[in-house]
Amino acid sequence: GQQVMQIPQYQHVQEGEDFTTYCNSSTTLSNIQWYKQRPGGHPVFLIQLVKSGEVKKQKRLTFQFGEAKKNSSLHITATQTTDVGTYFCAGLSNRDDKIIFGKGTRLHILP
Amino acid sequence: DGGITQSPKYLFRKEGQNVTLSCEQNLNHDAMYWYRQDPGQGLRLIYYSQIVNDFQKGDIAEGYSVSREKKESFPLTVTSAQKNPTAFYLCASSIVIGDPSNEQFFGPGTRLTVL
Numbered sequence: 001g002q003q004v005m006q007i008p009q010y011q012h013v014q015e016g017e018d019f020t021t022y023c024n025s026s027t028t029l030s031n032i033q034w035y036k037q038r039p040g041g042h043p044v045f046l047i048q049l050v051k052s053g054e055v056k057k058q059k060r061l062t063f064q065f066g067e068a069k070k071n072s073s074l075h076i077t078a079t080q081t082t083d084v085g086t087y088f089c090a091g092l093s094n095r096d097d098k099i100i101f102g103k104g105t106r107l108h109i110l111p
Numbered sequence: 112d113g114g115i116t117q118s119p120k121y122l123f124r125k126e127g128q129n130v131t132l133s134c135e136q137n138l139n140h141d142a143m144y145w146y147r148q149d150p151g152q153g154l155r156l157i158y159y160s161q162i163v164n165d166f167q168k169g170d171i172a173e174g175y176s177v178s179r180e181k182k183e184s185f186p187l188t189v190t191s192a193q194k195n196p197t198a199f200y201l202c203a204s205s206i207v208i209g210d211p212s213n214e215q216f217f218g219p220g221t222r223l224t225v226l
Contacts, residue, residue, distance in 0.1 A: 006153075009151065041219075042217040042218065043154070043215075043217045045214045048214060088153060088154065090154075099215070101146075101155075102153060103152060
């Protein structure tokens with residue numbers, strides 16, 4: 001079946017270091033979304049990428065969508081304690097319009 | 112004040128009992144979803160609905176049932192047939208499934224514990 005793999009599962013970084021999470025799909029995606037879930041909270045939409053090779057920035061966050069529309073990454077520059085949480089990618093399959101979530105990357109910041 | 116609500120936040124039930132989780136949205140969204148979240152498992156789709164009186168099974172529908180009698184409401188029943196019901200349940204809605212601008216809005220979730 002269709003899968004969206006996300007790595008790493010966990011990441012501990014020192015405050016101020018950079019962080020990257022990667023998402024890989026077994027099939028081509030129509031778009032990919034990224035969500036953030038704070039500890040004890042619910043997922044909140046961050047951004048959506050639609051075009052092949054698209055790059056979008058939100059302050060210290062940089063999102064990329066691969067040329068083949070099968071992979072994506074989220075990079076955070078100079079992490080802060082407010083970045084703590086689990087980051088999920090969610091791909092929209094171009095076969096059946098189903099949304100498939102990755103398992104998430106839990107980011108922990110060491111002060 | 113638009114949004115999506117779930118109640119209750121915490122729910123305890125005895126094994127063998129059916130339980131219904133509430134999900135309401137006033138965003139006028141067509142699509143609604145139910146996800147189950149377990150530690151390290153991400154979000155797994157249980158059921159989704161694109162329109163009133165219609166719904167589709169997701170990846171882990173066994174032991175669950177839903178209804179969509181009103182656009183605003185999408186209750187989930189966890190039946191006694193669900194072998195491992197203890198989990199965090201998230202409801203979400205979006206404008207339309209398959210629309211490129213289909214950002215999902217999530218409710219605060221219900222944490223169900225079956226004793």
